[in-house]
Amino acid sequence: RTLRIGLIPGDGIGKEVIPAGRRILEALPASLKLKFEFVDLKAGFETFEQTGAALPDKTVEILKGECDGALFGAVSSPSKAVKGYSSPIVALRKRLDLYANVRPVKSVGGARNPIDMVIVRENTEDLYVKEEKTYDAPDGSGKIAEAVKRISEKASFRIATMAGEIALRRQKIRDSGASSIHSSPLVTITHKSNVLSQTDGLFRTTAREALGNSRFSSVGVEEQIVDSMVYKLFRQPETYDVIVAPNLYGDILSDGAAALVGSLGLVPSANVGETFAIGEPCHGSAPDIMGQDIANPIATLRSAALMLEFLKEEKAAALIYAAVDGNLEAGKLLSPDLGGTASTTAVVEDILRRL
Amino acid sequence: RTLRIGLIPGDGIGKEVIPAGRRILEALPASLKLKFEFVDLKAGFETFEQTGAALPDKTVEILKGECDGALFGAVSSPSKAVKGYSSPIVALRKRLDLYANVRPVKSVGGARNPIDMVIVRENTEDLYVKEEKTYDAPDGSGKIAEAVKRISEKASFRIATMAGEIALRRQKIRDSGASSIHSSPLVTITHKSNVLSQTDGLFRTTAREALGNSRFSSVGVEEQIVDSMVYKLFRQPETYDVIVAPNLYGDILSDGAAALVGSLGLVPSANVGETFAIGEPCHGSAPDIMGQDIANPIATLRSAALMLEFLKEEKAAALIYAAVDGNLEAGKLLSPDLGGTASTTAVVEDILRRL
Ligand SMILES: CC(C)[C@H](C(=O)O)[C@@H](O)C(=O)O
C-alpha cells in the first residue's frame, strides 16, 4: 500500500519538526509493505504574508483530491490582530470535516506519577465557528463584541461515539497484554452545563445518549464540570482514561495534560475525519527557539504514528511509539525542554536507530 | 464602625463553613473597634425546591438595602437540568454588579514550590450572560444550541484597571517589608484572541489600554493565550503575580491554581463591586462530605478576610490571614483534604486561638 501524505510545515519550528516526521515514515521497515509519497504544501502566517491567504485553496484541494493523510507543523499567531488573517489549522479542520482532535498523553516507563489518558476534543464547532460581531454600546460606554458558541447534537454524538470507540480500542490493547495503569475503560464527559444549560447541556445529554449504546456497555461513563476537571486533572491524573470535551475545553485540557508529562514537546495529536487524518504536534511554532535545531521532534513523530493508527496502519504506528519510548526511557539523548542537551537531529537519529 | 453582613450558606457544606466565617468575624479583637451584625439569607437549590426561586428577590433586596457585605457558601448543581433553576451566585454577581472576582492563591511557609498569585476574573459577562437558544438543524440532523459570549470594552477596562490596582497594592505590601517570591508587579492578560479576534481581541486590547495608564507605569504587563496559560500555570507557577481574565477562563484558571496549593478547600474569593463585596470559598457544596464536620473551613475564613479587605478593613483582614497561616504552618490540626484528621470545628477553634 502506498500512502500519499501532505506535508505542511507552517511557521517557526514547524519547519524543523515536519522533516523529522517525514524521515521516520521513510525509515519504517520494508517488511511492513508500506510506501509513502510526500507532497509539500503551504499554510501559515508566512504564506499569508506572501500570498494573502493563510490557507491557500490549492492546499485544501490537493489534500482532498490526492492525499490519504497529512502532517501539520505549527503556525505563528501574529502578536497583533492582522486584517484578513485567521488560523489555517482551524480552517483546515472545518474544511476537511476533521471532526475529532485526538490527544493521547502518556508518561513513559517508571514515571513517579504515571498517566495514560486520551483527550478527545470536538474539532469543528463551539466558539471555533468564529462567528463574531462588534457594535457600539447603546449607552455610549464603548464597544461590545459577541461570539457564537454553537453545539450540535450531531457533532456531540459523533465525538462521544469516537470517545467510546477509543476507550474500547484501548481496553482491547490492554486485554492483549499491554501493561497499563487502567484496568477498565472509562469515558469522562467534560462540560459546564451548570452555567450553559442549553449548549453544554446538549453536549452532556447527547454524549450520555451516545455512550448509552449497548456497544459501550463495558465502558464506564462519568462527568466533570470543566473547572473541576482541570482541578482533578492535576490532583488525580491517574484516574482518567478517555476525556471527551467540546472544542475549547478540549484545547485547554490538552495543554494542561501536557504539563503533567513534562513538556508540550512530547504530546501528539491527530485531526480525524471519516477517511482522513492529519497528525499535528500540540506545541506551537515557538519562534523563540526556531532555527536552532533544538526543538523536540517527539510530538511530531508521535503525531505521525497517530495519523497511521487512524489510517489503520496500527503495526507501523506501534513501531514508532516503541522507538520513541526507547529514546525517552534511555534518557540519554533528550532535547532541552526535557532537561537534555541533544539537538533535534540527534534525537531523531537516536529514534531512527531504535526503529 | 458596625458592618452588617449577609450570611448565605446555600447548600451542602456551605451550611458548615459559613457559620465558621461568622465565628471568626465575631472573634476579632475589640481593639479594632469593628462590630458586626448578621442577617441570615436564603439562596440555593434547597431554597429553589422550597420556594421556586434559587435566589429570592428578598435576599437581593436585603443585601442591597441593608448590608455592607456578605458571605456566600456554595450551591448544589442538580445532576440533571431542572426547569427554572439557574445558579444563584451567577445571578447575584450580576444583580449587585459585582464586576470582579478576586482569587488569591498562595502557598504557605516553606512550600517546595512557592506560589503567590491572584486571579482577577471578570464577573458579569462572557458566556455567563447565559443567553442561549436551541433550534432544530435545518438538515434534520437533530438539535443545535447556541450561547452568546459577550465582551464589552467597559467591563474589560474596569477589570484590567482593578488588576493593575491589585498589582500596585501587592507591591506596596512588599515594599513595606513583607516577604514574597515576587520583586516587581506583573499583570498577565489571558485570552484566546488567536481564535476569537473580536471578543477576546477586544478584551486584550482594552486591558492593554487600561494598563497603559501612567498610574501603572511600574507594573509589568504580558499576555498568555489561555491554553498556554494553563500549561505555564503548572510548569512555572512562581512566575505569576496577577492574572486577569474574562469570566470563563478565570473560572477555569482559579480551579487550576487551587490544585497547585493542594486543595480547593484553601482558596478564597471575593465578588467585588464599587461599594459591596461578597466573600465566597472557591469550593463547591461537596454533597459527598456534608454533615460530617470534615469540610475545610479555611477557604471561607480567608474569604471573610478578603471581603474585609475590600471593605477597607485591611488590619482585621491581616489578623485573619495570619491566624490561618499559623494553623497551616503548624500543620497539626488539618482537615482531611490536606491529609489531616481534624474536624471543621477543631480547625476553626485552632485558628480562633491564634487570632
Ligand atoms: C493555534 C490554535 C488556533 C490552536 C487551537 O486553539 O486549536 C492550538 O491551540 C491547538 O490546540 O491546536
Ligand SMILES: CC(C)[C@H](C(=O)O)[C@@H](O)C(=O)O
Ligand atoms: C457554581 C458555578 C456557577 C461557579 C462559576 O462557574 O462561577 C463556580 O464554579 C465558581 O467558580 O464560583
